[in-house]
Amino acid sequence: MKVTVKHWHAVAQWRWDTGGTEPDRGGDDEEDVCGICRAAYEGCCPSCKMPGDDCPLIWGQCSHVFHMHCLLKWIGTPASKQQCPMDRRPWVTAER
Amino acid sequence: MTAALRSQMAAKWNDGFTRLNRTEPGITGLISFSQAWNVATDYLHPRDIADPTFGKKTTDMAVVKAAFDTINRSRRLPVMLETFLGAGINIWLNTRSASSFLAHFLYDLQESDDTAVINSLIFRLVEWFRAWAPIDELGPTIRSAYTLTFQTQLFSILRPTFVRGFKALCTSTLVPVARQTPEMWEAFEALGLTDRYEGIIASVGYERIEEYVHETCTGKWDTPCLESLRSWMTMQIVPWMLPMYAKGAVNTDEARGMLQNVGSRFDFHMNKTLCDLRTSEIFDIIIDFPDSNGALQDLKECLQRVDQRAALVQSLRKSNRKRLLHPGADTKLILQQYVATIKCLRIVDPPGVLLFKVADPIRRYLRERPDTIRSIVANLVGDDDSGDSLVDENEPIQPLQALETEDYNDPNWDPEPIDAGPDFRTNKPSDVISTLVSIYDSKDLFVKELQVLLAQRLLAITDDNFEKVEKERRNIEILKIRFGEAALQVCEVMLRDMTDSKRIDGHVQSKRPSIVHPTIISRNFWPSLESSDIVMPGQFQALQTEYAKEFSTFKPDKRLRWLPHLGTxxxxxxxxxxxxxxxxxxxxxxxxxxxxxxxxxxxxxxxSGVGSVDRTAALKALITWIDLGVLKEDEENVFRLLEVAEETAPAARTAPTANVVEEPAVSAAQQQQADQMRLYWKFIEGMLTNLGSLPLDRIQTMLRFAPGYDKTPEQLAGFMEAARREGLVVGRDGMWRLNR
Structure with missing residues (x-):
């Protein structure tokens, strides 16, 4: 018998590639959250309504990842001293 | 005998003598009096009118008159009348002629209700009455005394069965109006029957009205009947009433004045009859709505006239309980009937008191049904197969209205209607959806259910019918007006995922054509989809990997995670x-x-070939192929591919291209929420055990101390509602306590 797939309407979720866990590895259902707003990466920052490309992530060289809007807002405050809120190292956006 | 007594006697004698003899000389006065007395008694003495000599009396009227005059002058007239009226008529009515006559007819009457018989009886009686009546010249006193005595004697000998016959006779005058004769009414009047049997005559009218109303209005709901009933009354009943209630009226105005009182009584009876009829039919009237608008208008008008509101509520509640609120009725059906009830009772009673009373049990019942929300939401998004929408298309879409507390500054404020119960809330006529949503304490449940339903529908959409996304979008736009933009934000994301998927797929296909066309969803914005550990074997795995790779090239920061159990x-x-x-x-x-x-x-x-899967699910999948004639279960749990179709294979009964796609498995919103809340149930149970009953906000405040609790009061309300359905708690007046 030969099985030919003519058309496959599949369903998938998208995940941010946060570098840490590989999306295909099983059992990663625990949500990764933005360190600033505590909302899921795949959710959106408090000022956004649409997730995904409208509310992207920003990757730091220090390996920390935040919602871009959250981080920019943080960097914009004088108290931040341009540091990563997690490790207080100067924030440098990672090249990707 | 003493001298005193003797003189007293003499005085009396003299007195009597003088009175009778008057001032005539000797005893001529006495003689003339005795002659006059004879003439008078002879004249007055009742005779059998069947006697041939009757009416041929040679008595000279002048003589009679002179005789009466003589008697009157002697002041003996009362005595005379007493003798005549007391003895004469009594004897006559009871003697052979009269009583045998009466007995004859009364006997007949018991056999049959022949109105002709009773009619002739009455005319005969009138004949007697007239024949024996003293001449008018004797003055009204004698006449009325005569009439009274005659009637008294007559009524004393009439048997109870006469009433029945009399009623039949009255009825016979009513049905074909032409048969009615004014003479008969005169006869009734003369015999005093009208006064004595007024109740019976009226009841004849009432019964006729009832009969006619039932005859013409039962089951006829499309047009209002009241108007035609009124004109029927004017045409048929009023002419019938005229001789009885408006006798002696010289012109129509006078007649109208005389009829006003009794006429309004008849009108009231008509209203009441119609009202009772409609009350007994109300459940079916509501089913037929809007084709039963006429009946509702009638009912409204009748209720203003007749105080039957309580009866209407009783009747409707009873039939609802009997015909609607039982396990055999579909939730959708109950909702439809509820909506129709709302619409109908708003016509009948705009302030909504009736509706409030009737709706309460329905709402309580609906709250206990697990699929009420789903039914309402399914209807909102047009998921019904019947296409019978609960909502009118022409009803304006408006935001949900919360029940308002009374506005004391409202210059048009009206007090609550008199029969409003203590818990009656004046709700402004709100739209149907608001009313339905207000069955539950929070609209949150509806939004959740809406998401689940939307998810199911969106996931079922493939490239072939992608235009359905637009339809869903329109739906959501409409629902946004109702539920508010913020509540449906999630749905917005879901819809955008659909279009994004389409766009991404278009791009990926242009780079490297694939037969995989995925819907890519944002996981935080979709209801939790049942997870599965299926690993697609063989070429499917390859197709997935290939597509995912291409996707990551297009969106370098993103990865795909397949939900292999969904799709087709x-x-x-x-x-x-x-x-x-x-x-x-x-x-x-x-x-x-x-x-x-x-x-x-x-x-x-x-x-094990597909990773891990539930055995029942696996069996179901295999049976699909067995049904298609592709596989065969040779022995238990061993399946063989049929390269060559078997003769007996049941392939014939299924078409070669079968569609076995089913709704994507999305767990119902309440179920999800309940799962999340189960953890907190122990806390709630504990606090309710210790503190008795608590309001919702207290529970919420206390739960905030629990680790990781992040539910809104609406979600908590939803959970408590679910717990109540399971019989764990009892909610009353906003207080919750454990059900023990």
Whole structure:
């Protein structure tokens, strides 16, 4: 018998590639959250309504990842001293 | 005998003598009096009118008159009348002629209600009455005394059965109006029957009205009946009433004045009859709405006249309980009837008191049904197969209205209607959806259910029918007006995922054509989809990896995570003797893929071949293929591919291209929430045990101390509602306590 797939309407979720866990590895259902707003990466920052490309992530060289809007807002405050809120190292956006 | 007594006697005698003798000389006065007395008694003495000599009396009227005059002058007239009236008539009515006559007819009457018989009886009586009546010249006193005595004597000998016959006679005058004769009414009047039997005559009218109303209005709901009933009354009943109630009226105005009182009584009776009829039919009237608008208008008008509101509520509640609120009725049906009830009772009673009283049990019942929300939401998004929408298309879409507390500054404020109960809330006529949503304490439940339903529908959309997304979008736009933009934000994301998927797919296909067309969803914005550990075997795995790779090239920061149990696969199976095409869920596709490696598999091999899967689900998937005649279960749990179709294979009963796609499995919103809340149930149970009953906000405040609790009061309300349905708690007046 030969099985030919003519058309496959599949369903998938998208995940941010946060570098840490590989999306295909099983059992990663625990949500990764933005360190600033505590909302899921795949959710959106408090000022956004649409997730995904409208509310992207920003990757730091220090390996920390935040919602871009959250981080920019943080960097914009004088108290931040341009540091990563997690490790207080100067924030440098990672090249990707 | 003493001298005193003697003189007293003499005085009396003299007195009497003088009175009778008057001032005539000697005893001539006495003689003339005695002659006069004879003439008078002879004249007055009743005779059998059947006697041929009757009426041919030679008595000279002048003589009679002179005689009466004489008697009157002697002041003996009262005595005379007493003798005549007391003895004469009594004797006569009871003697052979009269009583045998009466007895004859009364006997007949018991056999039959022949109105002709009773009619002639009455005319005969009138004949007697007239024949014996003293002449008018004697003055009204004698006449009325005569009439009274005659009537008294007559009524004393009439038997109870007469009433029945009399009623029949009255009825006979009513049905074909032409038969009615003014003489008869005069006869009734003369005999005093009208006064004595007024109740009976009226009841004849009442019964006729009832009969007519039932005859013409039962089951006739499309047009208002009241108007035609009124004109019928004017045409048929009023002419009948005229001789009785408006006797002696010289012109129509006078007649109208006389009829006003009794006429309004008849009108009231008509209203009441119609009202009772409609009350007994109300449940079916509501079913027929809007084709029963006329009946509702009637009912409204009648209720203003007749105080039957309580009866209407009783009747409707009773039939609702009997015909609607039982396990056999579909939730959708109950909702439809409820909506129709709302609409109908708003017509009948705009302030909504009736509705409030009737709706309460329905709402309470609906709250206990687990699928009420789902039904309402399904209807909102037009998911009904029947196409019978609860909402009117022409009803303006408006935001949900909360029940308002009374506005004391409202210059048009009206007090609550008199029969409003203590818990009656004046709700402004709000739209149907607001009313339905207000069955529950929070609209949150509806939004959740809406998401689940939307998810199911969106996931079922493939490239072939992608225009449905637009339809869903329109739906959501409408619902946004109702539920508010913020509440449906999530739905917005879901819809955008659909269009994004389409766009991404277009791009990926242009780079590297694939037969995979995924819907890519944002996981935080979709209801939790049942997870699955299926690993797609063989070429499916390859297709997935290939597509995911291409996707990551297009969106470098993103990865795809497949939900392999969702979606549909269109397959073509090339077997030795036939080709089968089928649309199947992924698990079915995975199994058949395995069969392309070898022809015989055991259940356990199959299950481990696709990762891990529930055995019942696996069996279901395999049965799909067995039904299609592709597989055969040779012995228990061993399946063989049928390269050559078997004669007895049941393939014939299924078309070669079968559609076995089902709704994507999305757990219902309440279920999800309940799962999340189960953790907190212990806390709630504890606090309710210790503190008795608590309001919702207290529970919420206390739960905030629990670790990780992040639910809104609305969600908590939803959970408590679910717990109440399971019989764990009892909610009353906003207080919750454990159900023990």
């Amino acid at each position: 696969v269109h397959l073509e199976l090339q077997l030795e003797d036939r080709t089968i095409e089928a649309d199947v869920p992924p698990l079915e596709a995975a199994f058949i893929e395995l069969f392309s490696q070898k022809n015989i598999w055991t259940m356990n091999e199959l299950v």
